[in-house]
Amino acid sequence: MGCSPLLALAFALAATPPLPATSTARGGRVVQQGPTFSVGHPPPAAQSLADIDVLPDGRGLPPGRGTAAEGKTVYASRCASCHGATGREGPNDVLAGGQGTLASARPVRTVGSYWPYATSLWDYINRAMPFAQPRSLTADQVYAVTAYILHLNGIIGEADVLSAETLPRVRMPNRDGFIPDGRPHENLPRR
Numbered sequence: 001m002g003c004s005p006l007l008a009l010a011f012a013l014a015a016t017p018p019l020p021a022t023s024t025a026r027g028g029r030v031v032q033q034g035p036t037f038s039v040g041h042p043p044p045a046a047q048s049l050a051d052i053d054v055l056p057d058g059r060g061l062p063p064g065r066g067t068a069a070e071g072k073t074v075y076a077s078r079c080a081s082c083h084g085a086t087g088r089e090g091p092n093d094v095l096a097g098g099q100g101t102l103a104s105a106r107p108v109r110t111v112g113s114y115w116p117y118a119t120s121l122w123d124y125i126n127r128a129m130p131f132a133q134p135r136s137l138t139a140d141q142v143y144a145v146t147a148y149i150l151h152l153n154g155i156i157g158e159a160d161v162l163s164a165e166t167l168p169r170v171r172m173p174n175r176d177g178f179i180p181d182g183r184p185h186e187n188l189p190r191r
């Protein structure tokens, strides 16, 4: 006695071997899950290269160093056209000044007046600036231009050396201007 056609189909489906990552499934649909995304495995090297997060405590900062004096040259050639000679003129975002204005009728939000962590400045420049050529600066250039912007804001001296060790120790003026969000759904533990 042979099995019913429906049961035979069920066996056939169960016996189908897993599809390789790049193959297309029946009907020409691309397989969305599986080895392609390495779910449950360490990320392949190509994905690790995209992991450039720098955390407030400095985790993720690469080796390197720079001072404001060195960053002045980088700033003049790569940033000043959009952010102004002293970081205050625009035409794009104002990067310096504004300290003490946040509670006023005309708050001026800049790196110096608003940003809570100096490490975020390194991360942002490294991943996003110059606007038209992101990721084109070396680590030393990012340290140097970060130092220059902090210096323009009166936060560090011209000769202070920024590195993975010293940058997280820079205390930003508005560090305590942020409060934890008390709403329950915002307080879920970070993974």
Ligand code: HEC
Residues within 6 Å of the ligand: 074, 075, 078, 079, 080, 081, 082, 083, 092, 093, 094, 095, 109, 110, 111, 121, 124, 125, 129, 130, 131, 132, 145
């Ligand atoms: C072609 C114009 C251009 C150049 C050149 C440029 N930027 Fe920017 N920058 C922008 C624009 C536009 C924004 C706003 C981006 C946004 O809000 O998404 C910005 C935002 C920023 C911010 C965030 C300001 C804030 O308070 O939110 C920083 C910091 C910054 N740039 C630093 C730099 C540095 C350092 C350089 C040089 C290495 C640089 N930029 C070069 C156009 C430029």
